[in-house]
Amino acid sequence: MYVLHIANKNYSSWSLRPWVLMRTLDIPFEERLTPFPTGSSWNLYRPFSPSGRVPCLVDEGWAVWDSLAIVEYLAERHHGVWPVEAKARAWARSAAAEMHSSFTALRNLCPMSCGLRVEPFAMSDALKHDLFRLGDLWNDGLARFDGPFLAGDHFTAVDAFFAPVAFRAQSYGLAFEGAAADYPARLLDLPAMREWYEAGLAETWREPDHEAEVRAAGTITMDLRATA
Numbered sequence: 001m002y003v004l005h006i007a008n009k010n011y012s013s014w015s016l017r018p019w020v021l022m023r024t025l026d027i028p029f030e031e032r033l034t035p036f037p038t039g040s041s042w043n044l045y046r047p048f049s050p051s052g053r054v055p056c057l058v059d060e061g062w063a064v065w066d067s068l069a070i071v072e073y074l075a076e077r078h079h080g081v082w083p084v085e086a087k088a089r090a091w092a093r094s095a096a097a098e099m100h101s102s103f104t105a106l107r108n109l110c111p112m113s114c115g116l117r118v119e120p121f122a123m124s125d126a127l128k129h130d131l132f133r134l135g136d137l138w139n140d141g142l143a144r145f146d147g148p149f150l151a152g153d154h155f156t157a158v159d160a161f162f163a164p165v166a167f168r169a170q171s172y173g174l175a176f177e178g179a180a181a182d183y184p185a186r187l188l189d190l191p192a193m194r195e196w197y198e199a200g201l202a203e204t205w206r207e208p209d210h211e212a213e214v215r216a217a218g219t220i221t222m223d224l225r226a227t228a
Helices: 013-024 067-075 087-102 105-110 124-144 155-174 179-188 191-202 210-216
Strands: 002-006 031-032 057-060 062-065 114-122 218-223
Touching: 002 013, 002 062, 013 067, 013 155, 013 191, 031 087, 062 067, 067 087, 067 155, 087 155, 114 155, 114 210, 124 155, 124 179, 155 179, 155 191, 155 210, 179 191, 210 218
Parallel strands: 002 031
Antiparallel strands: 002 057, 057 062, 114 218
């Protein structure tokens, strides 16, 4: 069986991507959660992850690291990871790759913390651009392939790559126009997303650097997480 190494569900957007994909597509795996350390993760994660980061998928002792590489590894072994139709598949791969390499302002100014609700201090031009591009991208996919997911009527890897944005939209009150307006809620309503969210709320550990990033982003108006 696959072993998927992840970090805290409240914080780890990169871990969420392969996790929600495998859960939603019923690809069996064993989850191993190792909370983020304060500072470098190298020494803690290096024994199972060559990069010293998560997520990392281990298949019979063979490590596959980085969320995009994990998805492609799974796609070679399981149906449904990417759309069947060639143009939809090319679009989905392009959109997932863009999410993987772009949207820096969104990542930095709206760090993922599932259990918090935050009123942002300000919307920088860079963040506004990222949100515009997200809405534009989602509306394009939903129109091209008739939804309800980005590349058609089934949840695929491209939706998994945007799953952390759905949690950010919920936490920071981010709004989108057109068909994209309902897309984050559609993702949040998936059984796997609800499972991740409830587990994130139940976590009692706090990592100071991640907590500081959220406090720098805005005023925390609600903390729904369990206390120790």
